[in-house]
Amino acid sequence: MTQHPRPDERRSPNPGPKAAARNRAALIAAAREIYAEAGLNAPLSAIARRAGVGQGVLYRHFPDRAAVAAAVLEENVRQVEQAAAAEGATFEDALGVLSWHLTESSAFISLLHADEADRRSGTSATHAYARALSERVERALRDRLPPGHRLAAADDLTLAVAMVSGAVIGPTHEERTARVLAAWRLLGVEVGPVRPFEG
Template structure:
């Protein structure tokens, strides 16, 4: 009988590698199928069993928080940029991420419903405020624009994205919806 190579269980030694694989797979699965995609699809794409996935991330929300931490890091970096143009770059990034990965907004909505201590909206407001003030002071945006306006506009982007039956031309529809108010900088 020929000898077959058995898969060796690396146990705890594989934990960091498994975690990275799960996060990469979740990023892809959430982007393609949305926040409510089956976690079994994430585990399969990562090449791990569901038990391994749940050992690292006991809940969907914990997995999503870990996946979308990179979004927050990018937002925070732009918010800290002292240049008045940082607000425009931050706004474009928020819009792009909403279009490309509606699962991020779905995660925020789920967290708002289920996690009483979740502060995502306040965190976003705090990020937007300082760069918006710098942009207003530099004359780059309409002085009437408020953080509440920006938050409302982001909600409009989400609405356009989830209500669009065809992804073709989605960016153009978002740009058109946002241009109707005239307060926000163009997305070009």
């Protein structure tokens, strides 16, 4: 005779795609934190632990280290784009979100310097993806740039972002935030609250 489990013994239904999406989001958030603390060479096992998943789950979403970094960068860029596109958003708001990402992600700073790295290394194919993301950041910011703004000239916005990103140093988030705000202030540019986009 087959025994059927009692209702209180049944396994919960498999959450399926919902769990996969949650795990992926948790891995990206964990990677951003780990990279901010330990740099891009941090062990992938640390990212999985921080996200609360096993390494097998990490590798199901991201086959290698480069894929994890690319996902973090894509998420950073997407948040800047969303901040710039949000209803009622200002240029200052978008700069605040960009500045938060600068303080949180050394990989994001590298992305914004992709063109310079290309010029030095002579391997433009290596950085094509990074350049494309960098251009998306510039387009998002330029869409909110008020007419006549001090950064409206051809390359001034790109140069200002590169200059500010170069100033973002310090062992704590507070120190990096103070530096990013001081850099914008020296350039005479107003910045909204330095925080992630919460759409």
